[in-house]
Amino acid sequence: MSALAHNSIVAVIGSGAMGAGIAQVAAAAGYTVKLYDTRAEAVSKALADIGKMYAKLAEKGRMTAEEATAATARLQAAGSLAEVSDASLVVEAIVENLDVKRGLFAELEALVSDDCILATNTSSISVTAIAAKLRRPERLVGMHFFNPVPLMALVEVISGLATSEQVAATVYDTSIAWGKNPVHAKSTPGFIVNRVARPFYAEGWRLLNEQAGDAATIDAVLREAGGFRMGPFELMDLIGHDVNFSVTQSVFGAYFNDPRFTPSVLQQEMVNAGFLGRKSGRGFYLYSEGAPAPVA
Numbered sequence: 001m002s003a004l005a006h007n008s009i010v011a012v013i014g015s016g017a018m019g020a021g022i023a024q025v026a027a028a029a030g031y032t033v034k035l036y037d038t039r040a041e042a043v044s045k046a047l048a049d050i051g052k053m054y055a056k057l058a059e060k061g062r063m064t065a066e067e068a069t070a071a072t073a074r075l076q077a078a079g080s081l082a083e084v085s086d087a088s089l090v091v092e093a094i095v096e097n098l099d100v101k102r103g104l105f106a107e108l109e110a111l112v113s114d115d116c117i118l119a120t121n122t123s124s125i126s127v128t129a130i131a132a133k134l135r136r137p138e139r140l141v142g143m144h145f146f147n148p149v150p151l152m153a154l155v156e157v158i159s160g161l162a163t164s165e166q167v168a169a170t171v172y173d174t175s176i177a178w179g180k181n182p183v184h185a186k187s188t189p190g191f192i193v194n195r196v197a198r199p200f201y202a203e204g205w206r207l208l209n210e211q212a213g214d215a216a217t218i219d220a221v222l223r224e225a226g227g228f229r230m231g232p233f234e235l236m237d238l239i240g241h242d243v244n245f246s247v248t249q250s251v252f253g254a255y256f257n258d259p260r261f262t263p264s265v266l267q268q269e270m271v272n273a274g275f276l277g278r279k280s281g282r283g284f285y286l287y288s289e290g291a292p293a294p295v296a
């Protein structure tokens with residue numbers, strides 16, 4: 001077992017849905033976690049949400065009140081990237097964009113120690129490409145969690161062409177130490193889950209375009225009769241339409257515009273409108289006033 005030592009510092013960059021979940025899980029597993037975001041309010045919100053989640057878990061008897069207090073104390077806000085320079089593992093969970101991710105890792109590489117592992121939570125972008133501009137590309141690996149992170153056991157540990165076996169093994173073992181169920185995978189567009197999930201969303205969009213049923217009907221059929229935990233539209237609302245649209249664009253481009261992966265124009269319009277799903281209060285369903293009501 002070569003998991004990161006328990007006294008190691010983990011930095012999580014990006015404090016949205018995924019970053020907050022990753023921080024929650026790492027701190028609960030005993031690691032000191034520094035959370036950074038270009039929007040300071042995202043860090044404050046993430047820390048407040050994680051505190052509430054620990055309190056709920058303590059209420060349900062899934063952790064003791066002492067464990068909840070100790071995990072909360074292990075979480076710190078980082079006011080600047082320089083404050084994560086002592087991290088042994090950095091997990092990036094920022095916007096799904098190759099250039100922005102490359103820019104962040106270039107900045108990080110200049111700050112952290114030589115043996116710090118750089119991990120990306122990218123859903124679909126080539127880990128090889130994210131690493132390519134680094135001085136030491138062998139230290140970068142994909143650590144792909146699923147939403148919601150505290151509930152979903154799977155982590156895809158993605159090796160790019162340059163990723164060292166030792167780095168992938170440490171991230172794999174660290175995922176186990178965080179209570180997860182990791183698998184090794186190579187860097188292919190969308191990796192395993194997001195590749196197989198593309199046709200699920202694409203057929204949902206086609207059914208909607210052809211007016212086979214509205215979003216709520218299609219979701220209900222797939223959930224209640226099809227055996228899926230969520231239908232495509234409620235799942236996209238959970239993931240975020242901005243994230244889901246970027247992932248589809250990335251997989252489409254990486255497969256040389258294979259029509260099977262064509263992004264949806266309607267989803268593009270939803271992103272243009274700011275109807276991003278749960279995180280904006282409106283997607284296919286409304287979330288701001290309690291029980292969701294279908295809007296398409």
Ligand code: NAI
Pocket residue numbers: 013014015016017018019036037038039042092093094095096097100104121122123124144145146147238239240243247279
């Ligand atoms: P989000 O939109 O909820 O949060 C992203 C956060 O990153 C925002 O708070 C934003 O302010 C911050 N950010 C953007 N650029 C930054 C930068 N240069 N430096 C620091 N912070 C920056 O997005 P979400 O859903 O958390 O996704 C983050 C990453 O995780 C993406 O790469 C996405 O593809 C991946 N992912 C998303 C999943 C999902 O279901 N939403 C599932 C698995 C992976």
